[in-house]
Amino acid sequence: MLVPPPLSLYVHIPWCVQKCPYCDFNSHALKHDIPELDYIDALLEDLAIDLDRYQLADGSRALHSIFIGGGTPSLISAPEIGRLLAGIEAKIPFSDKIEITMEANPGTVEAGRFQAYREVGVNRISIGVQSFQDDKLKRLGRIHGKGEAVRAAALAEEAGLNSFNLDLMHGLPDQSVEDAMSDLRQAIALNPPHLSWYQLTIEPNTLFYSKPPTLPDDDDLWDIFEQGHVLLAEAGYQQYEISGYSKPGMQCQHNLNYWRFGDYLGIGCGAHGKVSFADGRITRTVKVKHPRGYLNRQKAYLDQETQVSDEERPFEFFMNRFRLLEACPKQDYVERTGLSLDSIRQPISWALDKQYLLDQGDSWQITEQGKLFLNDLLAAFVEEDK
Structure with missing residues (x-):
C-alpha cells in the first residue's frame, strides 16, 4: 500500500x-x-x-x-x-x-x-x-x-x-x-x-x-x-x-x-513537483518555464502533468535512493512506490550476486562496488532479463 x-x-x-x-x-x-x-x-x-x-x-x-x-x-x-x-x-x-x-x-x-x-x-x-x-x-x-x-x-x-x-x-x-x-x-x-x-x-x-x-x-x-x-x-x-x-x-x-523519494510541490517558473496519493497514484508536474508566460498565467502555471506508472517506479525510487550512502529500508520501497518486494525480486537478486548491494535483513546497503557501477545497478531496474 x-x-x-x-x-x-x-x-x-x-x-x-x-x-x-x-x-x-x-x-x-x-x-x-x-x-x-x-x-x-x-x-x-x-x-x-x-x-x-x-x-x-x-x-x-x-x-x-x-x-x-x-x-x-x-x-x-x-x-x-x-x-x-x-x-x-x-x-x-x-x-x-x-x-x-x-x-x-x-x-x-x-x-x-x-x-x-x-x-x-x-x-x-x-x-x-x-x-x-x-x-x-x-x-x-x-x-x-x-x-x-x-x-x-x-x-x-x-x-x-x-x-x-x-x-x-x-x-x-x-x-x-x-x-x-x-x-x-x-x-x-x-x-x-x-x-x-x-x-x-x-x-x-x-x-x-x-x-x-x-x-x-x-x-x-x-x-x-x-x-x-x-x-x-x-x-x-x-x-x-x-x-x-x-x-x-x-x-x-x-x-x-528528495533522495528518499519523498513528495514535493514545485511552484515558480519551470519548477518540478511530485505528489503521492493514498489511492496509489504518483503524479509529476512541471510549471510554465518562461517568466513572461508564467506571469501572464496563460496556462494557469501548469505546463505538464504525468502519472508515474508501476513499471517506472522501481527505477525512479532507486535512482534517487542510491544517491544516499545510508541503508535503504525495504519498507520504504513498499510504502513509497505502492509495490511489493516481489516486483524487484530479480534485479535485487542480480545486484546481490554482483556485490553491488548487501542484504541487511530489513534494508539494502549499496556497496563501494555498487557506487562505482551505479549506472549498471540502476539499469537493472529498467531491464527485464536480470
Whole structure:
C-alpha cells in the first residue's frame, strides 16, 4: 500500500544578474528590475491552485521543508520573501521543525541581508561560492570575488541561522589538484555546517558546451576526490550523499526528502513537483518555464502533468535512493512506490550476486562496488532479463 511520504515545497526564482557559462538551470539574466510584487503574488496563486488540485488545502499534510532556489533568490527583498513565507503558511501548515533554505549569491550580499532573511523565517542559507580563486571565478562567469565569498560565509554565521551551506565546485577549467585542495581548505576554514562539493560537468545548452574549456584529466579528478574526501573527513564532515557533506546532524533535510523519494510541490517558473496519493497514484508536474508566460498565467502555471506508472517506479525510487550512502529500508520501497518486494525480486537478486548491494535483513546497503557501477545497478531496474 502506498503511504504518502513527507511533503516539501520547492520555490523557483528565475532571475540572475548574468547567466554563468556552465549553468543549465532555468535562469534568466536580468534586463530590467525584478517584478517581485507580481511574482510573489503569482507564486502564492500557483500554490493555492496546486493545493486545491491535489486535495491538500485541508491541511492534512504539513510542510517538512521549503527550498527557495534559482536563479538568485537573494535578488528578492527580505520583505517580499517574508510575504511569500507568510502566504505559504496561511495556506498549508508548517511542521514544528521545518527547514527553510534560500540560495544566495555572494555577489548580491549586502550588510545585514542574511539577518533580515532570518527575521522573516529563513533558517538556512545556501551560498553559491563555487571557488575562492579569482581567476577561476572569472572563468566561471561569477560576479563575486574571493573576498565577497568569505564575507558572505561570515555574515551567514553571524546571522544566527540554524545552518548554512557552501556550494563549492571542483574539476574546474585548468584547475590543478592543489588548486582544488586550496579551495576546499578555505571552505573548511569558514566552518560551514554543510558543504556541497561537486564536480563541474558540461551540460548541453550551455556556453561551455558550445565552447568547451580544458578540464582536469581523469587521473587528476580522481586525486582531487580522494584527497578532498580525506580533508573533509579529518575536519569532521560526514559524506551522506554523492556530493553532500555535513557536520553530524546537519544534513540538508530538503535534499534528504528528495533522495528518499519523498513528495514535493514545485511552484515558480519551470519548477518540478511530485505528489503521492493514498489511492496509489504518483503524479509529476512541471510549471510554465518562461517568466513572461508564467506571469501572464496563460496556462494557469501548469505546463505538464504525468502519472508515474508501476513499471517506472522501481527505477525512479532507486535512482534517487542510491544517491544516499545510508541503508535503504525495504519498507520504504513498499510504502513509497505502492509495490511489493516481489516486483524487484530479480534485479535485487542480480545486484546481490554482483556485490553491488548487501542484504541487511530489513534494508539494502549499496556497496563501494555498487557506487562505482551505479549506472549498471540502476539499469537493472529498467531491464527485464536480470
